[in-house]
Amino acid sequence: MVVLEADYLVIGAGAAGMAFTDALIDHADVSVVMVDRRHGVGGHWLDAYPFVRLHQASAFYGVPSTLLGGGRIQQDGPEAGLHERATAPEVCAYYARVLRERMHSSGKVSFWPNCEYLGEGRFVSLLSGQQYEVRGRRRVVDARYLSPQIPATTPAPFGVADGARVLSVNELVRLGEAPSQYVIVGAGKTATDACVWLLNNGVDPGAICWVRPRDPWMLNRAVVQPNPAVFLGMAADIMRAATEAVSPEDLFCRMEDSGVMLRIDRSTTPTMAKTPTLAQWELDHLRTIENVVRLGHLRHVEPTRLVLRDGEVTVAKDAVVVHCAASGLQYSPLVPIWGSEAITLQPIRAGFPCFGAALAGYVEATFDDDGAKNKLCPPSPYSNTPADWALMQVLGSRASMSFASDPGIKAWADGVSLNPARIAPDLEHTDELTAAVDRFRRYVGPGTARMAELARMA
Numbered sequence: 253m254v255v256l257e258a259d260y261l262v263i264g265a266g267a268a269g270m271a272f273t274d275a276l277i278d279h280a281d282v283s284v285v286m287v288d289r290r291h292g293v294g295g296h297w298l299d300a301y302p303f304v305r306l307h308q309a310s311a312f313y314g315v316p317s318t319l320l321g322g323g324r325i326q327q328d329g330p331e332a333g334l335h336e337r338a339t340a341p342e343v344c345a346y347y348a349r350v351l352r353e354r355m356h357s358s359g360k361v362s363f364w365p366n367c368e369y370l371g372e373g374r375f376v377s378l379l380s381g382q383q384y385e386v387r388g389r390r391r392v393v394d395a396r397y398l399s400p401q402i403p404a405t406t407p408a409p410f411g412v413a414d415g416a417r418v419l420s421v422n423e424l425v426r427l428g429e430a431p432s433q434y435v436i437v438g439a440g441k442t443a444t445d446a447c448v449w450l451l452n453n454g455v456d457p458g459a460i461c462w463v464r465p466r467d468p469w470m471l472n473r474a475v476v477q478p479n480p481a482v483f484l485g486m487a488a489d490i491m492r493a494a495t496e497a498v499s500p501e502d503l504f505c506r507m508e509d510s511g512v513m514l515r516i517d518r519s520t521t522p523t524m525a526k527t528p529t530l531a532q533w534e535l536d537h538l539r540t541i542e543n544v545v546r547l548g549h550l551r552h553v554e555p556t557r558l559v560l561r562d563g564e565v566t567v568a569k570d571a572v573v574v575h576c577a578a579s580g581l582q583y584s585p586l587v588p589i590w591g592s593e594a595i596t597l598q599p600i601r602a603g604f605p606c607f608g609a610a611l612a613g614y615v616e617a618t619f620d621d622d623g624a625k626n627k628l629c630p631p632s633p634y635s636n637t638p639a640d641w642a643l644m645q646v647l648g649s650r651a652s653m654s655f656a657s658d659p660g661i662k663a664w665a666d667g668v669s670l671n672p673a674r675i676a677p678d679l680e681h682t683d684e685l686t687a688a689v690d691r692f693r694r695y696v697g698p699g700t701a702r703m704a705e706l707a708r709m710a
Contacts, residue, residue: 253374256362257388258285262395263369266295267313268597268609269395270347271670274315275613277360282617284361285386287375291365294347299404300340301422303449307441307528309335311478311669313343316610317354319669320346323478330533335478392594395609398582398634403442406578410437411552418553418573421446432459433568435558437550438576439464441528446576448537457540461567463558465549467522469504469638470514473529480675481685486512487673488691490645491699500638500706517544525641526581526634527603550577581634589631590622598631600655602648607670608632611655614664628655643707649700 260276262269265288273284290298306313310321320343324336331337338346355361364384367375373386403420412418417431421442434450436443443462450460475486489510497503501521507513514530515522516538548561553573558565567573587596589612600608608631615625632648635641652673656662666674679685 254382254384256285256384256386258283258362258386259389260284260391260393261373261386262286262393264288264295264395264399265290265293265347265351265363265365266297266395266399267606268398269295269393270350271315271606271609272393272395272595272597272613272616273361274317274350274354275610276617277355277358278317278617279614280617282360283388284355285364286355286361287364287367287369289366289368289378292344292348293351293363293365294344296400296402296405297340297343297347299402299422301404301420301442301445302340302425304340304442304445306337306343307473307530308337308476309478310338311335312604312672313338313606314346314670315350315354315606316614316668316670318346318350323669331473331531334474334531394594394596397584397587397596398598398605400580400582401578402580403575403578408437408575409577410550413552413554415555416553416573417571418575420575424449424574427572430455431568431570431572433461433571434459435461435463435567435571435573436576437463437573438578439466439468439524440526440576440580442578442580443576444468444470444528444530444534444538446574447541448534451537451540457542460541461543461545461565461571462541463545463550463560463565465546465561466524467515467517467520467546468524469522469527469641470530471527472511472514473531475512476529476672478669478672480673480679481682481688483672484685484688484692488688488695491692491695494642494645494699494703494706495695497702497706500642500709503642503703503706504638520546523637525638526636527641581636583634583636586631586633588626589629590616590625599634599648600629600632600651601671601673602632602644602651604670604672607665607668607672610668610670611661611665615655615661618660628658628661630654639707639709642703646700646704646707649696 259282262273265286314320321336326332326334366378369375373390376383404422436446489512493506504513514535545565547563550560552559556569597609599605600611619625630651633644635644665671
């Protein structure tokens with residue numbers, strides 16, 4: 253057993269663990285041991301399908317000290333005018349650079365890849381079998397609590413008969429010959445990415461069968477931008493829609509009317525509200541796919557047949573079934589971030605987990621009392637349905653008001669690009685920004701109160 257001395261033991265070197273650690277070492281003189289079972293930092297990005305990109309602007313992702321990308325505006329292509337979105341290789345390279353240039357060079361962080369955490373401060377190398385124990389102050393930080401499940405590392409949630417051809421979305425880029433039909437299984441961001449990638453590569457929409465158990469609501473990427481006038485204008489539109497909504501479904505339809513939400517098929521009311529962002533050009537592509545199967549979740553695949561919860565569908569004999577059906581976001585119960593056994597990282601401001609993890613790192617570095625930390629930074633959940641999306645907004649809004657009540661936290665948050673609602677001190681207060689702030693302040697009270705009522709309609 254090798255003994256290591258450290259103030260913190262961070263379990264998981266994905267987006268949450270990296271953001272927390274970066275903020276922590278920037279504001280405290282501490283030592284950190286970071287452990288991950290993968291071969292490097294970056295979490296699930298190391299296993300991501302090759303054509304994935306961030307669904308949100310790069311500026312909202314990563315660690316607080318180091319901007320991901322250059323904060324550039326796209327000058328051409330279908331998203332001209334919107335902020336850049338990093339590719340998977342760019343995200344992985346970014347995290348490797350942060351580890352090397354920020355964390356290792358600080359002398360405060362040691363990283364132990366290919367290691368499995370065993371509990372009680374102990375971990376083991378998956379390569380050598382060597383065991384380690386971290387002693388000292390050794391506060392444990394659990395950055396795995398809400399780690400996403402992705403198709404590359406999660407078996408397909410349906411049976412596969414002999415002769416049926418089923419691939420994970422990662423394998424799609426390695427097809428040696430074109431089948432007559434692609435069957436995309438899933439309704440979330442991964443499935444939409446797979447469909448758009450196929451269409452962009454010349455696949456006829458008629459050759460795609462999309463098994464969509466639930467239709468999704470998605471945020472319009474154009475209004476989720478690192479521009480406070482745009483972002484706060486969107487937030488004001490949400491709160492105004494909430495004040496007038498009579499149900500969670502009505503709330504989403506009103507947000508659609510105001511340009512905040514998108515749905516692929518306007519004749520179907522979506523029941524899924526994980527709400528990744530989507531651009532108008534992607535929506536236009538997705539709407540060209542007419543063979544959409546809405547018969548519940550897929551249960552079994554045979555060479556010419558799909559067996560679903562509510563029926564069966566015939567497919568081509570050479571069809572390639574693409575597994576995009578991992579659950580993605582996790583819905584573990586909310587727990588206090590600062591607990592007796594560990595610091596359990598969870599979102600704080602709704603929908604922006606990197607900011608929440610960084611905020612927890614800053615508060616851990618600058619406050620002493622765990623009770624005060626939990627009061628300032630209550631966790632908010634991920635959403636799945638329209639009703640719990642409303643709950644996520646309510647809890648996220650309350651958390652935002654809580655941490656912003658402390659002048660030190662507010663000053664830090666306003667200087668961090670990960671914070672979507674930040675208003676930098678040196679920002680010019682344009683008429684557009686002033687109007688957005690005024691509208692948000694007018695509707696945030698009644699809108700939040702109404703969303704709390706809508707959340708109880710689940």
